[in-house]
Amino acid sequence: MCLAVPARIVSIEGTEAETEIGGVRRRISLALTPEAKVGDYVLVHTGYAIGIVDENEAEETLRLLQEIVSLAP
């Protein structure tokens, strides 16, 4: 139910967007994320983008993970 997958916005038409994930395309609603732009990755839940993926934070998390394991005894 609370599943959401990150999909890239390929095009926008009104309040709907064409998104792509792993080569599969899906039309979704941007009613909850009207600020989303072409090229953004959005979290898609039951046909609606519920949030925009913050790419800087994604990189920061990967960096943090490396740092944590490098500090391990």
Place this chain on the structure above:
Amino acid sequence: MIGQYRGSADSERVTRSRVVKFIDEYRNSDLAKKLARTIASRSSRPVRIMEFCGGHTHAILRYGLRQLLPTTVETKSGPGCPVCVTATPDLDKAIAIAHLPNVITTTFGDMMRVPGSYSSLQQAKAEGGDVRTVYSVADAVDIARANRQKLVVFLGIGFETTAPTIAAAILKARQEKIANFSVLCLNKLTPPVMKALLDSGEVKLDGIICPGHVSVIIGSHPYEFIPRNYGVSCVISGFEPLDILLCIEKLVTQIENGTPTVESAYTRGVKPEGNKRALQLMEEVFEIDDANWRGIGIVPQSGLRIKSNYEEFDADKIFSIKLQPSREPKGCRCGDIIRGAATPLECSLFKTICTPESPVGPCMVSSEGACAAYYLYGTEANSFGLSKTKKLHSETK
């Protein structure tokens, strides 16, 4: 139309090895093993952590994280499965509506096979009811637009992740004057039920893995009362294995240091303030009310109902349903499992009478249900890890 898959020239060339951005990099098994070793090195005493969300339960079991984690870290499933927590009388009402003539009932697929007191949606469909599975509430609006002579009801289940999509659908239906669309609003809220579980004291917790996609909507602030009032650590997690391990690393560090607070291990998805637009739409369409949770009962201010300004979309106002007294399946321990008071392994029906092919309770039906997760992935190693942890707990308490 929302939710329709469309094959593209691209998709035909896709192979399974194609990297999916923001998913595959969080499934690195070498990093996961190292992170688990880091957690083990930091964990000096037994801790009990509840993963609120059923999606986390499935990910923990599916990726074998319990085998990776030290025996000092016990993870427990919580009530975060919307299908599972839907109370039997509410399900009975949905099934009664599904039997009505001139009605199309639309629902997420997981609800179809959940047994009510006397029937199920699947049975209602077999008996002639027009019951349709949809991927999105937007599909239900499309069905209403295409079937103006029928009343189209959507079963509104789900937490804060799903509620704004339903609010958006109701607003769209009003804008397009689709008067034959309505919602049976059974949506529920996360922080109030966390409070109810902590108040009951039935399950002692050191930390909570907070639900990532609920938090995309509500942000991190609504959990702040938990460390403040109960001394329980809260870390928001995504759903990939490295997300969950990072979350547990943060929880164990907080617990070891005695500094419970709210943190996020899912910053690429969750902003502290949440999704303001989604919260605005919820506020416009819904008001907060008490709600009935399977296994827990009435939890104050833990549910949503449609505001009177939108009552033409409220199935509760449109249909007058008289219900027989509800009854629970005999021997089913879904209620205990939802509260974290029992594991599926402690239910005598599990894997004997109750299986995915012939489910007795919702936790075996739903793709987020704990029983379904244990059935699919609950290997001997998982069970062993669990019993070892339980033993450790009993030795130290």
